[in-house]
Every structure is written in C-alpha cells, then in structure tokens.
Amino acid sequence: TDAAARQRALARQGMLTKPSGSLGRLETLAVDLCAMQGHDHPVIDQVAITVFAGDHGVCDEGVSAFPQAVTGQMIANFANGGAAISAMARELGASLEVVNLGTATPLEGQLEGVRHRPIAPGTANLMRQSAMTEDQVSAALQAGDAAAGRAADAGAHLFIAGDMGIGNTTSAAALACALLGEAPEALVGPGTGLDAEGLSHKAAVVVRALQRHGGHRDPLTALQSLGGLEIAAITGAIMGAAQRRIPVLVDGFIVSTAALVAVRQQPQVREWLLFGHRSAEPGHQRVLDALEATPLLDLGMRLGEGSGAAIAVPLLRSACALHNGMATFDDAGVSNRA
C-alpha cells in the first residue's frame, strides 16, 4: 500500500472541521483506503461480490442442522435474487456472481449469474480421508483467482467473497484448529443451529479429523486435508484480489478462515484486508485474533454468503464521504483548538 498517500490522508484528517480523532474508526478506515487505493480521494462505488459454493463430504457424519441439498437449492436462490446476499447486493448496487465448485445434488436448469466450475460433487469426508486432492485444491484456488481477475477487469473498488456450503463450519473449524494449534472446543460452534448434543458430536468429528490430518501447519496442506472447495476458492480469490491491489472486505468465520490460509501463505495479503463483522459463531473471534483484526460490526449475525461484509459496505462509503466531503478548518473559517 502507498505510504505517501497514507501520510497525506492522515494530515487531511487532522485539518477537517472536527476534533481530532472524533470520527473514530471512520478516520482510520479512510486513511487505510487512501493507502490501498494510492490516492487522496478514496472511493467505494463499484463493489464486486462473489459467492463460492460447494458441498462437504463430512455431512455424512451428520454435522449440520440443514440437509445437504440446501447448498444447491441456495445456488438457485442466489440466481433468483431471494437470498440475503441477493437483497444486499441490490441495496448496495453491487455486482453479484456465484461460482459453483461442485454440489452433491445436480443443479437443474439455467441459473442467471451462476458460473459452473464443478471440481467434484463436494469434498471427500475429511474425517476419513483428505477432503481434496492436490489437483482439486489447485483448481479451486485458481477458480477463486479468476473471480478476483473479473473484479479487477470490472474496475471494482472493493471485493467481497461469500460462502455457501452445508457443513462448512465443520471444515473451517478443523482447518482453523490445524493452523492455530487450537483445540476443537475453542473453534467448533453451532453453525446453522445445532443443539448441545449436535455440537458435541460435531466437536468429536473435528477431533477425529485432526487426529488423522493434524500437525499440518503448512497452510495449503491443511487446506487440502480439511478445507472445502469453496473455502479454497475464497483463499484464491483473496490472494488474487490483494495481488491486484483491490481492498477485500472480509465476512465471517468461513471467509476469515480462508483469509487466514491466504495470509499464512502470503503475509503481504494482510494489508489489503478490512473486516466487516464479528460473527456469532464462536470460533470467529480466535481467527480474528490470529489475523490481528477488529471488525467494524458486531450484530450477532452468523449467516455467511458474504452478508456480514455487505452490511458493512456503507461504513466504508461513509468514511469516504466524510474524508472527501468535509471542509477544513481554514476553508470553513472555523477556529481550531488552542
């Protein structure tokens, strides 16, 4: 990011007609965006959202409150404009595309805005074998990178990755445990709505998965063993956006875990990341801590799809509007403090 633009932005924030620091995180956001975008008037007009979808073999172990068919059904719901992220994309004037990396149930009919890049009909069951082959994880990373490339070609000022995959909090929890060396109890949560018994079973599944694949602190090996097709694609998309100098607004537990893989693999990715919200999924906080991230919002959301990032977009736009639109003390003839 651009250190000179950051310095100019900091100086401007000190001259605007307000007590210094009184806009709190909106000031640091504006300064960060100036540094990322490399100029003095940050802009978040064009927002590109890509939802990555894929199924999870670990659903065989009964780890989700919802049936696996929902992954495919939700891809159709995205295409038809009925999902939360669809409504938010309309509200924001953002572009929305879906990349289907492979579902357990075949999808029927043409779906607008859906790119079919099926790598497998879901991952293998990570409790019993590696979730992906090396070729599969490569293909997923590449599909993510291609989405970042399309965002760059479209002139996106901001990239948001979303996730859809029944069972993916199990995969993300196992992956985060492997990367962070944490115990499953710290990272396994209710996902879409498990009760206490379901939660305990899910934790046991993650324990067995870590026994099989644990100790893989290498990020891409852990991703292959324990991740998901959509999680790998999100990792690729985040690395691709950062390489193309596009700020990334990170969503909740799944996307943050993919971001952790990306940052462990390429530490310079971190400076392109902003964090939209703290998820109600309890493992998210550990992943945020590992990324030294303080998200903008804490509204008890736990939906995925990129929704918690989309909700935060207007805060970035407001930070830009204030940075670009306020008068300075000199211009306005307002006295500064003594």
Next chain:
Amino acid sequence: TDAAARQRALARQGMLTKPSGSLGRLETLAVDLCAMQGHDHPVIDQVAITVFAGDHGVCDEGVSAFPQAVTGQMIANFANGGAAISAMARELGASLEVVNLGTATPLEGQLEGVRHRPIAPGTANLMRQSAMTEDQVSAALQAGDAAAGRAADAGAHLFIAGDMGIGNTTSAAALACALLGEAPEALVGPGTGLDAEGLSHKAAVVVRALQRHGGHRDPLTALQSLGGLEIAAITGAIMGAAQRRIPVLVDGFIVSTAALVAVRQQPQVREWLLFGHRSAEPGHQRVLDALEATPLLDLGMRLGEGSGAAIAVPLLRSACALHNGMATFDDAGVSNRA
C-alpha cells in the same frame, strides 16, 4: 407501536431463507420498524435530520478544548455543507436543517437551511445560577417539537436530532448526574479533547453545579437548571417525534441525555427510540444503561451533530431490504431444517 404488525414481522423472519436468527440484530431491527410503522414492509427512505445549536454559559469556567465562537462558526459550516453531518446527509439523501437557539457571538449573513430561533445568547452559567428560565426551557422544548412537526409534514420515516454547542458535554454530564443520581466522575469525560488537568477541572465544575442544583430528580426541573438550549430542544423534538409516531435514531452522549429527559417525562417515548452508536465519551454508557439501550455501532466516534446516528442509517435500510426482499423457504423451494 403495533403489536399485530410485530407478530406478522416475527413470523415472516422465521420463513425467510436463512437459519432462524442468523441475521442477528438486523432481524430485531426489521421487526421493531414494522411495529413502529404499523405495516409489513418497513421503509427508511425519507430521513429528516435536525441539528440544534446553542451556546453554554458554563464556558466561562474554561470547560472546553475549543473556543465558544466555534458554535456559531459551525452553524455556518453546516449551512455551507462542510461539516461531518452535512457530508453524511448528502451521502444518505437525507434532509438537513439547523435550528439556532442562540449563540454567544452574533451570526453574520444569510445561512441556507438555518432556522434562527434565538432564545438567549447562550444559557446562563449553570455553576452559578439556573442555566435557563422556565420560559426559556419551554420555548426550547417547543422549538424542538416544531422540528418534529416539520419532519412529520415531510413524510419522514426516521428522525435524527443532532447537537452543536461548545461546552455541552459539561451540561449533559451534570444533567445526567442529576437524573441518575450518579457522581460526576462517572459521567464527565474529555468532550472535544480535554487533557487530564482539564478533565479534573470540568469534574469540579460539575460537582459545584450539582451542589447548587442537585436533588432535582424531576426531569424538566433538572433540564432547566443544568441543560442547554439545544439539549432542551432535542428533548422536545424526541417527544414530538414519538407523539407523531416517527421512529427516532438516537445519536451519542448529548442526544441520549436529552432522550433520557424525554423518557423520564413521558415513558412511552422509549418504544420509538433506536440507538445508533456508543460514543467514546465515557458517560454515554451510563445513559444507555439507564435507557436499557444497546446501540448498533461502536466505532469510537465522539463528534455529535447527529453523526453517530447518521452513520447507522444504512443498517436500518439494510434491515428493511432484507425483510422485504428475501424469499421464503416455500417460495424459493429451499429445504428448512428437519
């Protein structure tokens, strides 16, 4: 508010294509707005912002980091579009008016969007006498009510009150102490940026003010003794908006203290209040606790002008977009949990 509309909204939230509860506070916000607006499709299109400005006699005691002339200078800055709330009103497509209740320094020239309703050239010094006379506090309450009336006439879906008045955190801290029976140390903060010595002096001023006027737990008497012209007007505006069934999005420490006066005077006002943000001014949390309020944002802001409420408006709009725009499980053909 409308209990039947609330029940219908709750039922709809349970049918939308997401795990129940997974949109967190955006769900309760949408339900609250349905109940306030009394129908099934909540709307926050027309937002009316009124900034109330007035000077404070207690500035004679040296309680602010900024000179008193800034109140009048900022009124001109609002009119010229250079203040934070000006930039946010443009960003939101909200209407912005300023009501000048009286400044210590005369204002020069015509100022667009400013209504001059001078009651006095600032309040009297609350450390030495009552800040306002009974007639003055009545006139200020009435000026606030008139602003709520204009918002209703304009068809506002949401009302935001903002404050401008150098010295007003001293007044608000004293007023909140009187209403809550708290000690000044709990409610006095740095305002626009006092250092430790300034803070200690400000607390001593509040102690003396409470010795003189303390024990006035009656809200309007406390308001007259310790409040400000703009604080009284905000109290009147909040009561007036609630009476006209307009939801109010409450800003930070000053506006929340005015809201506390309003709720103590008319408890039914409370159900029309939403809270935009938690201010960095430390006394705000105590006032929020007394109002049993959990604000939407916590971004370290402490500017006033209604800015912390304005920043939260897109969250309300997003809650509406999700409630109105998402498909149900039945419509989308998505399986719900077993």
